[in-house]
Amino acid sequence: MPTPPDLVNFQILAGIPDPLLERFLALAVPRDFGPGDTIHEMGKPAEHFSLLLDGKALLQVRLPPDIIVSLGSLNPGYCFGFSALTPGDAHDHTVVAARDCRTLAVPGAALVGLIQDAPAFGVPFLLAMYRLVNDRLTLRTSQFLTLLTRHPDLTPV
Numbered sequence: 001m002p003t004p005p006d007l008v009n010f011q012i013l014a015g016i017p018d019p020l021l022e023r024f025l026a027l028a029v030p031r032d033f034g035p036g037d038t039i040h041e042m043g044k045p046a047e048h049f050s051l052l053l054d055g056k057a058l059l060q061v062r063l064p065p066d067i068i069v070s071l072g073s074l075n076p077g078y079c080f081g082f083s084a085l086t087p088g089d090a091h092d093h094t095v096v097a098a099r100d101c102r103t104l105a106v107p108g109a110a111l112v113g114l115i116q117d118a119p120a121f122g123v124p125f126l127l128a129m130y131r132l133v134n135d136r137l138t139l140r141t142s143q144f145l146t147l148l149t150r151h152p153d154l155t156p157v
Contacts, residue, residue, distance in 0.1 A: 001030065002053065002104065009077035010051055012128040020121040023114060028104040033057075033097040042094040046083035048105040052076055055101030060094045071140070073098065082129065084108025085115075 004021035007013050013021060030053075033039055039050065042062055057074040074080065074095065083089040085108050115122035148154060 001025065002028075006053070007051075010079060011077070012079050012125060012132060014128060015124045016121055020114075020118055023118065024106070024111075024121065025104075027110045027114065028106045031103045031105050033101045033103070035097055035099050037097045037101075039095040039097060039101065039103060040081060040091050042092060043090050046081060046086070046089045046091045047108060049081040049084045049108055049111050050079065050095075050106070051104045052078045052080070053102045053104060056098040057101055058096050058098050060096060062094055071143075079132075081105075081108075082133065085112055 002025060004018040004025070007021055007025075013024070016024075028051075031039075031050075033055070039057060040046070040048070042060075052074050054076055057078075059071045059074055059080070061069045061071060063069065071093065080093075080095055081091070083091055084106075087109065115125060
């Protein structure tokens with residue numbers, strides 16, 4: 001099982017004291033995935049927040065009827081499954097192992113309980129989550145706008 005020093009690459013956990021990281025780790029379950037395994041699937045109930053400890057995974061969106069768009073590759077230090085923090089929510093993306101992966105999966109309800117119970121964990125975690133989600137939104141917006149500039153039916157003004 002990982003220890004607090006093993007979490008140094010996770011920006012979302014930066015500045016959280018080791019005793020609180022130990023409480024976080026007590027909630028976590030290590031999970032191993034092989035190449036091609038689905039770690040979580042778009043549209044399915046979001047039950048776990050995950051940290052990618054080792055390996056590489058792909059963040060994907062599946063569009064009907066059979067189109068898969070890879071939005072990016074996930075490397076160690078990446079976290080995903082924020083939807084698990086909202087009861088009854090579903091995953092917005094699919095995450096598939098590109099090669100052998102090890103994650104730490106934390107039940108969303110238990111993580112929310114820790115956030116509420118320990119403000120010294122919850123405040124830095126939520127502020128880091130805000131920064132991370134904002135950075136991801138900025139990146140996706142930039143990608144979308146770049147794609148639009150290449151569309152053949154759109155011309156510069």
